[in-house]
Amino acid sequence: MNGNLLEAYKQTVYPVLGHGPRNLQVLKEAFEHQDGDRDSDIYGTGMLIEEFQSKIADCLGKEAAVFFPSGTMAQQIALRIWCDDKGIKKVAYHPLSHLEIHEQDGLKELHHIESVLLADAGSLIQLEDVLGMQDDIACLLLELPQREIGGQLPEFQELEAISAYCLRKGIRLHLDGARLFEILPYYQKSAAEICDLFDSVYVSFYKGIGGIAGAVLAGSEAFTKESKVWKRRYGGDLISLYPYIISADYYFNQRLHKMEQYYEEAKEFAGLFNQCHGAATIPAEPVSNMFHVRFDVSKERLEPILIAVYEETGIGLIASIKETGGMTCQCEVNIGDCYASVPKTELRNAFQLLDAKLRTVD
Amino acid sequence: MNGNLLEAYKQTVYPVLGHGPRNLQVLKEAFEHQDGDRDSDIYGTGMLIEEFQSKIADCLGKEAAVFFPSGTMAQQIALRIWCDDKGIKKVAYHPLSHLEIHEQDGLKELHHIESVLLADAGSLIQLEDVLGMQDDIACLLLELPQREIGGQLPEFQELEAISAYCLRKGIRLHLDGARLFEILPYYQKSAAEICDLFDSVYVSFYKGIGGIAGAVLAGSEAFTKESKVWKRRYGGDLISLYPYIISADYYFNQRLHKMEQYYEEAKEFAGLFNQCHGAATIPAEPVSNMFHVRFDVSKERLEPILIAVYEETGIGLIASIKETGGMTCQCEVNIGDCYASVPKTELRNAFQLLDAKLRTVD
Numbered sequence: 001m002n003g004n005l006l007e008a009y010k011q012t013v014y015p016v017l018g019h020g021p022r023n024l025q026v027l028k029e030a031f032e033h034q035d036g037d038r039d040s041d042i043y044g045t046g047m048l049i050e051e052f053q054s055k056i057a058d059c060l061g062k063e064a065a066v067f068f069p070s071g072t073m074a075q076q077i078a079l080r081i082w083c084d085d086k087g088i089k090k091v092a093y094h095p096l097s098h099l100e101i102h103e104q105d106g107l108k109e110l111h112h113i114e115s116v117l118l119a120d121a122g123s124l125i126q127l128e129d130v131l132g133m134q135d136d137i138a139c140l141l142l143e144l145p146q147r148e149i150g151g152q153l154p155e156f157q158e159l160e161a162i163s164a165y166c167l168r169k170g171i172r173l174h175l176d177g178a179r180l181f182e183i184l185p186y187y188q189k190s191a192a193e194i195c196d197l198f199d200s201v202y203v204s205f206y207k208g209i210g211g212i213a214g215a216v217l218a219g220s221e222a223f224t225k226e227s228k229v230w231k232r233r234y235g236g237d238l239i240s241l242y243p244y245i246i247s248a249d250y251y252f253n254q255r256l257h258k259m260e261q262y263y264e265e266a267k268e269f270a271g272l273f274n275q276c277h278g279a280a281t282i283p284a285e286p287v288s289n290m291f292h293v294r295f296d297v298s299k300e301r302l303e304p305i306l307i308a309v310y311e312e313t314g315i316g317l318i319a320s321i322k323e324t325g326g327m328t329c330q331c332e333v334n335i336g337d338c339y340a341s342v343p344k345t346e347l348r349n350a351f352q353l354l355d356a357k358l359r360t361v362d
Numbered sequence: 363m364n365g366n367l368l369e370a371y372k373q374t375v376y377p378v379l380g381h382g383p384r385n386l387q388v389l390k391e392a393f394e395h396q397d398g399d400r401d402s403d404i405y406g407t408g409m410l411i412e413e414f415q416s417k418i419a420d421c422l423g424k425e426a427a428v429f430f431p432s433g434t435m436a437q438q439i440a441l442r443i444w445c446d447d448k449g450i451k452k453v454a455y456h457p458l459s460h461l462e463i464h465e466q467d468g469l470k471e472l473h474h475i476e477s478v479l480l481a482d483a484g485s486l487i488q489l490e491d492v493l494g495m496q497d498d499i500a501c502l503l504l505e506l507p508q509r510e511i512g513g514q515l516p517e518f519q520e521l522e523a524i525s526a527y528c529l530r531k532g533i534r535l536h537l538d539g540a541r542l543f544e545i546l547p548y549y550q551k552s553a554a555e556i557c558d559l560f561d562s563v564y565v566s567f568y569k570g571i572g573g574i575a576g577a578v579l580a581g582s583e584a585f586t587k588e589s590k591v592w593k594r595r596y597g598g599d600l601i602s603l604y605p606y607i608i609s610a611d612y613y614f615n616q617r618l619h620k621m622e623q624y625y626e627e628a629k630e631f632a633g634l635f636n637q638c639h640g641a642a643t644i645p646a647e648p649v650s651n652m653f654h655v656r657f658d659v660s661k662e663r664l665e666p667i668l669i670a671v672y673e674e675t676g677i678g679l680i681a682s683i684k685e686t687g688g689m690t691c692q693c694e695v696n697i698g699d700c701y702a703s704v705p706k707t708e709l710r711n712a713f714q715l716l717d718a719k720l721r722t723v724d
Contacts, residue, residue, distance in 0.1 A: 025398030027605055036387030040574075069431050073597025106595030110472050206601060212402075213600040233468030234596055235435025238575040239568060243389055243605030 005320060008307040012316030014346070016269070019210040019255075019336035027212055030247035040240045044228060052245050053216070060201055061192025062218035066227050067245055069236050071178055072103050074202045074217040075141070077230040080111050081223060082139035082172040082199070092116040092133055093141040094125055096148035098176065124154050127161045140166055143176035144194070145183055150282035150292035150332075156187050163197035175201040178215075182208040182288040185260040199223070205248035208262065208289055209255055210336060214244035255337075262289035266335040272351045273333075277358040289335040293318070297361050299329040305357045315342065315350040367682060370669040374678030376708070378631070381572040381617075381698035389574055392609035402602045406590060414607050415578065422563055423554025424580035428589050429607055431598050433540055434465050436564045436579040437503070439592040442473050443585060444501035444534040444561070454478040454495055455503040456487055458510035460538065486516050489523045502528055505538035506556070507545055512644035512654035512694075518549050525559035537563040540577075544570040544650040547622040561585070567610035570624065570651055571617055572698060576606035620699075624651035628697040634713045635695075639720040643695075651697040655680070659723050661691040667719045677704065677712035 009015055041049035049067055057065035068074040076099070079091050091107075093099060095117040099107050107113050116137060118129040124146055133140070142162070145151035154162075166173045175198040180191060187194060195201045200219035205211035217227050231237045266286040270293075273279050278296035295302050299321050310316050318331045371377055403411035411429055419427035430436040438461070441453050453469075455461060457479040461469050469475050478499060480491040486508055495502070504524070507513035516524075528535040537560040542553060549556060557563045562581035567573035579589050593599045628648040632655075635641045640658035657664050661683050672678050680693045 021399075022402040022404065022602065023398060024393065024396050024400045024402070024604065024608070026402070028393055028396070028398050031386065031390055031393065034386050034390070036385060036390050037383075038386045040384040040386070040388070042384070068597075070597040070600055072594075072599075076597065103597070104591050104594045106597070109595055212602045212605060229466050232434075232466045233471055235430075235432040235438065235465070235468070235598065236596075237434075238432055240384065240574045242386065243574060246386070 005303050005306060005318070008310045009316040009319040012310045013314035014338075014342045015316035015319070016339055016342050016347070017316070017319060017336070018334050018338060020338055026210070027243065027247055030211075030250035034246060040242050041245065043239055044231070044237050048242055049245055052249050055249075056203070056216045057218055059191050060195045060203065060218045061190075062195060062201065063221045064224040065216045065218040066224045066231065067241055068215045068217055068231060069213065069238065069241065069244065071176075071202050071204050071215040072098070072106065073231070073234050073236045074215045074227070075099060075174070075176060076103070076107050076111065077227050077234070078174050078200045078202065078217055078219075079107060079113060079139055079141065080230065081226050082174065083111070083113055085172070086138035086170070088136050088138040090114045090116060090137050091139045091141060092118050092137045094119055094143060094146060095121045096146070097141060097143060098147075098178070099141070101148070122149055124149070124152050125162075126154065127158055127165065130162050130165055135169070137171050139172040139174050141174045141176055142198075143178070145179055145288050145290070147179065147290070151179065151286065151288045151290040152283050153183060153186060153287045156189065159194075159197055172199045174198060177201050178204040179207050179288060179290065181256055181259050182262065182290065185263040186287040205244070205252065207334075208259060208336065209248065209251045211248040211251045212244055214241070214248050258337075259289065261340070262335045265289075265339045266291060266333070269333065269335060269339065272348070276351060276355040278361070279358065291333055292330055293333060294324070294328060294330050295358075296328055297358065298327055299323045301361055302329055305354065305361075308357065309350055309354050312353060313346060313350040315346055317350065317354070367665050367668060367680070370672045371678040371681045374672045375676035376700075376704045377678035377681070378701055378704055378709070379678070379681060379698070380696050380700060382700055388572070389605065389609055392573075392612035396608060402604050403607065405601055406593070406599050410604055411607055414611050417611075418565070418578045419580055421553050422557045422565065422580045423552075424557060424563065425583045426586040427578045427580040428586050428593065429603055430577045430579055430593060431575065431600065431603065431606065433538075433564050433566050433577040434460070434468065435593070435596050435598045436577045436589070437461060437536070437538060438465070438469050438472065439589050439596070440536050440562045440564065440579055440581075441469060441475060441501055441503065442592060443588050444536065445473070445475055447534070448500035448532070450498050450500040452476045452478060452499050453501045453503060454480050454499045456481060456505060456508060457483040458508070459503060459505060460509075460540070461503070463510070484511055486511070486514050487524075488516065489520055489527065492524050492527055497531070499533050501534040501536050503536045503538055504560075505540070507541055507650050507652070509541065509652070513541065513648065513650045513652040514645050515545055515548060515649045518551065521556075521559055534561045536560060539563050540566040541569050541650060541652065543618055543621050544624065544652065547625040548649040567606070567614065569696070570621060570698065571610065571613045573610040573613045574606055576603070576610050617699075621651065623702070624697045627651075627701045628653060628695070631695065631697060631701065634710070638713060638717040640723070641720065653695050654692055655695060656686070656690060656692050657720075658690055659720065660689055661685045663723055664691055667716065667723070670719065671712055671716050674715060675708060675712040677708055679712065679716070
């Protein structure tokens with residue numbers, strides 16, 4: 001059924017989400033004006049990779065940064081290094097952390113590191129959760145924003161308090177910053193100001209930035225040096241990572257300054273959902289370019305409604321839906337370049353139609 | 363000093379080795395005629411990745427194949443699966459296996475798998491070594507050709523005997539086929555005929571094939587299915603691997619049928635080295651597109667000689683040299699597309715000059 005919705009979404013004149021289709025054009029555009037004579041990176045060395053790593057290290061205010069094929073690899077390695085450092089094989093993170101639900105238990109299977117889950121699945125980790133945490137934790141991982149609950153964020157003062165506590169207790173603090181750039185407008189802070197609260201940071205280049213794949217892990221010289229050894233052990237030290245680096249750099253330059261725009265547009269878009277019968281966004285007002293929408297109707301009943309709206313208006317609002325119990329369903333929304341080109345009148349019309357149709361369900 | 367030699371090599375009109383510089387043009391060429399509308403692979407799914415995996419599985423005569431970012435990742439995973447399968451955490455391979463010398467002990471650090479080293483470092487693994495092996499081995503890994511000793515190969519009958527023995531003993535046999543396509547002309551066998559002796563196979567797409575990076579792991583449906591779980595655990599299940607897949611496919615189509623040519627040229631090129639004073643190739647006659655050259659002169663004395671030859675003739679013979687004891691040194695040679703465009707008279711002249719200069723060293 002998701003297949004049908006996705007197909008209908010793709011057929012619309014104005015698909016609203018993200019930066020557009022994930023197709024080969026993403027790479028072709030990034031390489032179009034690249035000089036073919038430029039040398040590949042070679043096993044983590046060479047100007048091409050080193051310059052990008054320096055640039056991102058500077059942006060994050062860290063001593064050094066290492067480019068990785070994926071965040072999964074980068075974060076497991078970060079946690080392993082901190083565990084080895086402390087001589088404790090235990091870390092703490094949110095129950096819906098990427099490590100807990102999307103990595104086939106890599107951290108446990110490859111490193112035998114135990115995870116302590118903080119906070120309820122539906123809530124953010126608060127200072128209170130950290131204060132109540134067992135003492136024998138090598139590292140606390142915080143994900144900002146917390147993707148699986150709609151991209152929620154704690155207040156900055158809360159972060160500062162958590163960071164100060166961890167520093168005092170000798171607990172390493174790692175930032176899952178897969179969407180770090182996307183939250184700068186809400187906090188009104190630089191990336192470096194946020195990262196300053198953390199010992200190590202991972203950022204991704206294919207979420208808000210819209211590159212092809214790839215991640216950076218940043219921290220002290222000693223930490224990043226050790227991460228390169230593990231990168232080699234994982235088979236992540238590819239002879240050439242430049243297809244990801246070039247495109248990461250290209251879209252980073254193109255979109256970093258647009259995060260404020262995406263954030264404002266996300267708030268506007270969420271407002272339109274919240275005016276619909278039986279629909280509510282999580283969080284009620286987005287704090288980044290993303291949010292979730294919860295519908296008080298089953299996935300089976302919502303999908304044909306959405307498809308009808310898409311076909312009547314040419315506006316694609318949601319690409320896929322997840323069932324959350326029999327009578328509710330939920331979806332994730334990300335704002336990127338596409339939103340700005342959707343005519344606002346037609347977008348409002350689409351939501352009026354959606355609202356009308358949702359009212360007929362009860 | 364290698365820097366100087368490499369620089370001089372790059373400055374020559376005719377660099378002899380490989381397919382040419384590893385620069386961005388390699389990717390640009392592969393993507394030039396690709397349709398930008400073609401969909402990315404998504405986390406290991408989608409036509410783009412599935413079609414290529416099927417094509418390579420067919421070529422290797424295996425039920426299924428999985429594309430990996432690297433051979434390091436693919437092979438550790440293969441060995442882990444076979445160890446789990448047998449309930450034994452011990453594998454056997456050559457002392458100069460990639461796993462033993464180039465992976466920062468990933469197999470041991472990530473999987474706690476013990477390695478039993480078969481044969482002397484300078485020799486091939488023979489049936490005799492396998493017969494003398496302890497019984498509690500989950501998997502034997504054979505690398506064909508054995509890269510670190512010049513790309514040597516056992517006779518096919520020897521392979522058949524090793525395979526039959528492993529089958530009888532219930533020992534899994536894995537092929538490190540980083541350079542599998544390069545040995546087909548010597549064996550006069552298809553890839554499938556060779557792979558039929560093995561339970562699992564890894565092949566690379568950036569050696570003789572000359573792609574950007576990437577590898578395939580092939581075997582039974584059950585084996586490859588499990589390898590995908592581990593690929594996710596490793597952080598190798600990238601949202602998009604297409605930059606590597608497209609280029610692997612492009613250069614595979616372009617170069618698979620040229621392996622015979624590279625092999626013949628490698629024999630010719632090795633013959634020229636063997637006519638030089640104090641130089642000898644390993645093996646004496648190449649069995650693939652690669653070989654090593656051993657010089658009875660120190661690296662410090664050989665480098666200026668080579669640089670002088672390059673400058674006088676415009677022919678680049680070797681890009682880097684490794685010291686092997688005070689009075690000898692060694693290098694690796696790979697033949698690809700470049701060799702065919704080197705004028706033969708000038709190549710012979712370069713070797714005459716090299717020979718003359720080597721004679722003055724004693």
